[in-house]
Amino acid sequence: MVRIMRYFRGKEWCMIVIAIVCIVLQVKLDLKFPEYMSEITTLVQTEGNAMSDVWAAGGKMMICALGSLVLAIIMGFLSSQIAARFSYRLREGVYNKVMSFSDEEMNKFSTASLITRSTNDITQIQMFVVFGMVILIKAPITAVIAMQKISTKNWQWTALTGGVIGFICLILGFVMIYAIPRFKKMQVLTDNLNRVTRENLTGLLVVRAYNAEPFQEGKFDDANDELTKTQLQAQTAMTVMNPGLNLAMNGLTLGIYWIGAVLISNITVVDPASMMERVTIFSDMVVFINYAMQVVMSFLMLVMIFIMLPRVSVSAKRLNEVLSTTVRMKNGTKAAGNADMKGEVEFKDVSFRYHDDAEDVIHNISFSAHRGETVALIGATGSGKSTIINLIPRLYDVTSGEVLVNGVNVKEYSFKALRERIGFVPQKAFLFSGTVAENIGYGEENPAEEDIKKSTKIAQAAEFVETEEVGYEGHVAQNGSNFSGGQRQRLSIARAIAKNAEILIFDDSFSALDYRTDRVLRSELNKEIKDVTKIIVAQRIGTIMDADRILVIEDGEIVGNGTHKELMKSCNTYQEIAYSQLSKEELGV
Numbered sequence: 001m002v003r004i005m006r007y008f009r010g011k012e013w014c015m016i017v018i019a020i021v022c023i024v025l026q027v028k029l030d031l032k033f034p035e036y037m038s039e040i041t042t043l044v045q046t047e048g049n050a051m052s053d054v055w056a057a058g059g060k061m062m063i064c065a066l067g068s069l070v071l072a073i074i075m076g077f078l079s080s081q082i083a084a085r086f087s088y089r090l091r092e093g094v095y096n097k098v099m100s101f102s103d104e105e106m107n108k109f110s111t112a113s114l115i116t117r118s119t120n121d122i123t124q125i126q127m128f129v130v131f132g133m134v135i136l137i138k139a140p141i142t143a144v145i146a147m148q149k150i151s152t153k154n155w156q157w158t159a160l161t162g163g164v165i166g167f168i169c170l171i172l173g174f175v176m177i178y179a180i181p182r183f184k185k186m187q188v189l190t191d192n193l194n195r196v197t198r199e200n201l202t203g204l205l206v207v208r209a210y211n212a213e214p215f216q217e218g219k220f221d222d223a224n225d226e227l228t229k230t231q232l233q234a235q236t237a238m239t240v241m242n243p244g245l246n247l248a249m250n251g252l253t254l255g256i257y258w259i260g261a262v263l264i265s266n267i268t269v270v271d272p273a274s275m276m277e278r279v280t281i282f283s284d285m286v287v288f289i290n291y292a293m294q295v296v297m298s299f300l301m302l303v304m305i306f307i308m309l310p311r312v313s314v315s316a317k318r319l320n321e322v323l324s325t326t327v328r329m330k331n332g333t334k335a336a337g338n339a340d341m342k343g344e345v346e347f348k349d350v351s352f353r354y355h356d357d358a359e360d361v362i363h364n365i366s367f368s369a370h371r372g373e374t375v376a377l378i379g380a381t382g383s384g385k386s387t388i389i390n391l392i393p394r395l396y397d398v399t400s401g402e403v404l405v406n407g408v409n410v411k412e413y414s415f416k417a418l419r420e421r422i423g424f425v426p427q428k429a430f431l432f433s434g435t436v437a438e439n440i441g442y443g444e445e446n447p448a449e450e451d452i453k454k455s456t457k458i459a460q461a462a463e464f465v466e467t468e469e470v471g472y473e474g475h476v477a478q479n480g481s482n483f484s485g486g487q488r489q490r491l492s493i494a495r496a497i498a499k500n501a502e503i504l505i506f507d508d509s510f511s512a513l514d515y516r517t518d519r520v521l522r523s524e525l526n527k528e529i530k531d532v533t534k535i536i537v538a539q540r541i542g543t544i545m546d547a548d549r550i551l552v553i554e555d556g557e558i559v560g561n562g563t564h565k566e567l568m569k570s571c572n573t574y575q576e577i578a579y580s581q582l583s584k585e586e587l588g589v
Helices: 009-045 050-101 109-153 153-202 205-208 213-265 272-323 383-392 413-418 436-440 449-458 483-500 515-528 564-570 572-579
Strands: 345-352 363-370 373-381 401-407 422-425 503-507 532-537 549-554 557-562
Touching: 009 050, 009 109, 009 272, 009 383, 009 413, 050 109, 050 272, 050 422, 109 153, 109 272, 153 205, 153 213, 153 272, 205 272, 213 272, 272 549, 345 383, 345 449, 363 383, 373 383, 373 572, 383 503, 383 532, 413 422, 422 483, 422 515, 436 449, 436 483, 449 483, 449 515, 483 503, 549 572, 557 564, 564 572
Parallel strands: 373 532, 373 549, 422 503, 503 532
Antiparallel strands: 345 363, 345 401, 549 557
C-alpha cells in the first residue's frame, strides 16, 4: 500500500488536510444540533418563555444544518478531486510500468489480468478513496464524541446503546468471517472472466470455423457461473446484515422511548420541581436519541467500509505486484554509436536462455551484417531464428556474449536511441485502429506524405491502398481485421520502411505474400533502400536465395553460413530444406 500511496502529490495532501478540517467542523455542527433541539423542547414545555427564545434556538439549528450541508458539499468535492487525481496518476504509473516490461516480465501476467488491474482494480481503489476517506475520519470522531456525551446521561440508555453496539459488532464479525474471503476471490474470478471473453472475441474466426460456439459458451458459462456464485455468497451476508442493522436501529429507538416513558411515569407531579424533572428527562431523551443514532450510524458507515475493504486490499495487492516487479532489462545511456559503422550488426558468441529455463535455447551465435547487406536466417520451426533477431532491438537480453549495433553493445544504448535505428516487422502483422496513413507513419510525430507513399509503393501495398475503396485516409479496423493477411503484412512492412531506419528486421514477414509479390518487393527493397542493412527470417527458400549471406539455424546453433550456392554444396540441413520446396532447376543446381 505504501508504494501506491506515493501517487498522492502535495496538492492532494493539502486537500486531505482541508477535508479533515471540514470533517471535524461538520461533526461539531452535527453534534450541536441535538443540544439546540433539547433547548427548544425545554422552552416549549416550560411556561413563561418568549417566542423569540424559541426562534433563536431554531435559528441556531438552521445554521448548524446549513453549515453541515456546505461542509458536506466541500468534502464531497475534495474527495472526488483527490480520488480522480490519484487514480489518474495510478493508472498512468501502472501503464508506464507495463510499457517498461520486457517479454520476460509480460509473461508473468496475462493480458486479461493486466487490463483488469489497470481498470477494475484501480476503480475499486478510487471508490474507496471517495467514500472511505470521509467515513474513516468522520465515523470514529463522531462515535467517540457522541459516546462521551451519552455516558453523562441516564445509565439505562447508555447500557441499551452499548448492547446495540455489541449486536452490531456481532453482525460485523459474521460479515468479515463469511464475506471477506469471497470478496477477495471475486477479483481473481473477474480476471478469469475477462480472459475467457478476450480469447473468444480475439479468436472469433477460429471459433466459427470449428463450430466451437457451444464449447466457448460453456467456458464462458463456467467462468460466469463461478463469479456469480461467489458474488451471491458474498451478498448473502448483506441480506443478513441489512435486516439486522435495521433491527438494531429501530430497537434502539424503541428502547430509548420505552425507558424514557418508564422514567417519566415514575415521577409524580406534585410541584413545579417534579414537573421540571419530567421535562428534563423528556429533553434528555430527545438528545440521547440523536446522539445514539449518531453512534449507530457511525458504526454502520464503518461496516460499509469494512465490506469494501477486502476487495480494495486485494486490488491494492495486485497493483503492487505490477508496480513492484523488477524490470531486469535496464535502460542504457548512449544515444549514438560509431559513425563509421552505421548499419553494422554483430553477434559475438551469443547464448540465450529464458528466465525460467534450465538450458540455453541458442548457443554461441556469431555473425555480422554490414551496411547494405541482406542476411537471412532459415531453419526448422522452433530452431531459434526469431529469438536471435529479437536480441537486436533488446526485446530480450543475451545470457552471455554481446550483440553490437554500430559497434556498440545494445545494452549500452538507451531504448529510444537503439530502436530508432531499427525497423522491425514481427511475425504477426499487427495494425492499429485508425487510418492507413496513421499506421504507416506510426511512431513518427509528423511523417512526411512523400515517405508514406514511397514506403507504400516499395512494400507493394499501393495497389490496394491507392484505390477509391481504401485510400491513405481509409479506415483500419482493430488489428486490421478489414484487410487480408497479405495486405496486413505489406502495410506492416511499409510501416518499417517509412521509419527510415538503418537496420530492417523481417521476422518471417513475407509468408502471406504470393511468390510474385514476394519477388517484386525484395527487388524494390534492394533497389530503393540498398544502403539499409536487412536481416530476414524466412521459411521459404525462394525468399532468401539472393541474400548476401544465409545462416542455417538448427537447435539454436548455426550449422551453415554462406551464400545459397555455397550452402547447396556444403550444408546438408539447407539442402534438405531447399529440396523439400523447389526443384533442382529452380534452385539453380
